[in-house]
Amino acid sequence: MIPVNQVILGGGDPLLGTTTIGATIEDQLQFLEKQKQLLETARQRQLQQLPQPAQPQVQQKLIWDEIDNEIEPMTDEQKNMLFKDEDYVETYNKLQSMVQAEILSLVKARIENTQEGKELLSNQLKIVKKLKGKIIDTTNREMEMFRRFREFSKSNPNVTYEEFLRNNL
Secondary structure, three states: OOOOOOOOOOOOOOOOOOOOOOOOHHHHHHHHHHHHHHHHHHHHHHHHHOOOOOOOOOOOOOHHHHHHHHHOOOOHHHHHHHHHOHHHHHHHHHHHHHHHHHHHHHHHHHHHOOHHHHHHHHHHHHHHHHHHHHHHHHHHHHHHHHHHHHHHHHHOOOOOHHHHHHHHO
């Protein structure tokens, strides 16, 4: 089931199979920089909410920074080759999915505590409740029809599913 609360900030949707390959390198780099800034802001907020330790902590170098340091000196052509690599794109899309989930978890309560957010969420809940039954009924009917086709095709192997549907609807 696809989650009802979904934030897509760009860069493609891994659930829909879209990637960022079509975007320009500059767009991808801008997007990564924005995501990095959002994560840094969220991290700073979390640190401000935690009780401060007695001893100062040493700032840890983030892997995100190491990745940026590796990519930054590359030429546009080299970056383009990187963005076409399937492993890189798959990992990038998984990271973006995680970023979206984290951002959503950070803003859920704030949005719900606003009047507009509460109204929109209530409306969305009402729509989900209204459509859920219809969707389940439709998929159950389709599955039952397919089961009937499987049985029918055992004795009629030359009939296609489309032909079966035309004759049985």
